[in-house]
Amino acid sequence: MALKRLENLSEARNLDVPSARLLSADHEEILAGHTTDIYFVKTLELLRASGRASTPVVAEIFCRREGVFAGTPDLLRLLGDAPLRVEALPEGSPFRPKEVLARIEGSYEVFGMYETVILGMLASSSGWATAASLCVEAARGKPVLCFGARHVHPAVAPVMERAALVAGCSGASCILGARMAGRQPQGTIPHAAILIVGDTVELARLYDDYLPEGEARTILVDTFKDEAEEALRVARSLKGRLAGIRLDTPGERGGVTPSLVEEIRARLDLEGFPDVAIFVSGGLDPDRIALLSQVGADGFGVGSYIAHATPRDMTMDLKVIDGHPVAKRGRIPGRIANERLVLLRG
Template sequence: MKMKNIEYFDDVRSLQLSPRKFLSADHDEIMAGYTTDIYFVKTRDLLKENGRLDVPVVAEIFSKESGVFAGLSEVLSLLKDKGVKVYALEEGMAFSPKEVVCRIHGPYGSFGMYETVILGFLASSSGWATAARECVKAAEGKPVLCFGARHVHPAVAPVMERVALVAGGCTGASCILGAKLAGAEPQGTIPHAAVLIVGDTVRTAILYDSVLPEQESRIILVDTFKDEAEESLLVARALRKKLDGVRLDTPGERGGVSPSLVREVRWRLNMEGFSHVQIVVSGGLNPDKIRLLSQAGADVFGVGSYIAHATPRDMTMDLKVIDGTPIAKRGRLPGIEENPRLKRFL
């Protein structure tokens, strides 16, 4: 049964929800207008009464601060077949404060009610992309993996991890759906739970090697039971050339992953002929920590909370032209603000 679209205030009043397991909106509910702010629905009633619901307008979207643009693919899915033209930056492009990042031409009634949704797509995704890009820049060419799924609601985790790859520049993501949406395979080792249950890091490493396909990287956690440098050597001696890397995820209660720890692990691995073994670091990383750990010899960085907890870019949509006449509310400039970097997508 087709879901009824929200068009006017009476539709909202009559909306009845069935019991649900999870509280997130599904795709059909977003398309039907269930996640919009109520005042845009009331506006439709007002404009219909006035005969102005489908007046042609131009709307421009900008952010008050700089960032990396993302979220456009979802906006385009929302507005496809709505009879509008969409001009925007490409996902992954950096933007400046107040720069127009997206422009929509069309009848107000075709897209106005979706302002909440459009801004939400762009605000959240651009925030995640900006944080991911900061980490990627700090790593200076070394791989950065997004491990942020556990820090956000599972309904948006795939959105975040996909954005971290396609717009932020991360080389991998741990969330299965997020990685697949980005055209990549999910990446990650095993949790401490596996090592704790097996009861020994070397035994875990041998089992890991025995059950994984050959093409999968052998990267082993080495901070569960013993000193990280000691466990790194024990695992390296067991797997030899098969070992691709060791992962340091030392908790804050033990001082976290420090530059001195990374230097020691690197030194000891090199001394025993294991220079091919990479050092993967994770646990509370941010751009400053990435720079320090990279200088100390870390090769790969797993970033979770810094990307997941990124501040959304505060996006605003303004009507700038109505029925061919330039117009704007006080404090804004009437008429189109040209941006040659915009490209037509719809």
């Protein structure tokens, strides 16, 4: 049963919150306005008391920094079937500082209380999309997978990984995030599997024997032995069935270095395995991606750089009220033209 939307201060102050629950908001709570700032509930109550709550307005959203835009599916779901006109940049579009990213037109009473929620949705998604886009650009056409779910609260992990896919990542490991974007989740195996089995080659054979035919055989080679030695052992064992090896050497051992990638590429080629790809993960950022790509890395798994991205702070301004251009001091009254906006609803 859907929760009733908050309508006044009394309802907000008397909100009953069960103690036996996760700390994250669920979908119904978000849609009911439980995660908005209290002053928007105050505003709604005051405007209703003065008979102005249903005033038609035009609101515009912008950001002071450049970035890559994402988050409109959540925006539209939040607004539901309300009689509003909504325009926005297409998802995945780069944007300029102070460019109008979205415009909402309609009765203030319908959407005004959700300002906090709208801005948070767009700010987080656009921040993750921006970071992912920089990684994709650095890879220059080579695949980048988002492995960021372990770095954020699980409630938002699917949002993050979907934003990374919007920005050009070729895959995501979080099951729900990938499926929401219409993709299959991607990933190799963790070190835990190899540690429990006790040998990388034995684990590779199990992988090959028991996993579906369509699953690429990509094996971690940094668990027990020298990475170059282990890569060759696995390649010889699986022969033509090995799609790639993954390097995730920890910082305690120097991490994945350009010389390591270069050596493994040369040794695989010399032994007749030129088609075995080298996939790299572990503390990657755009600079490291570009460097490792130059020496032979074929794909990249990025977690913390995307997950820890700074949200693109968003601002919503009312620009037209009851047909009259307005603005707070320092802003330009009236609509700001942007031919890149597309009509999403209305």
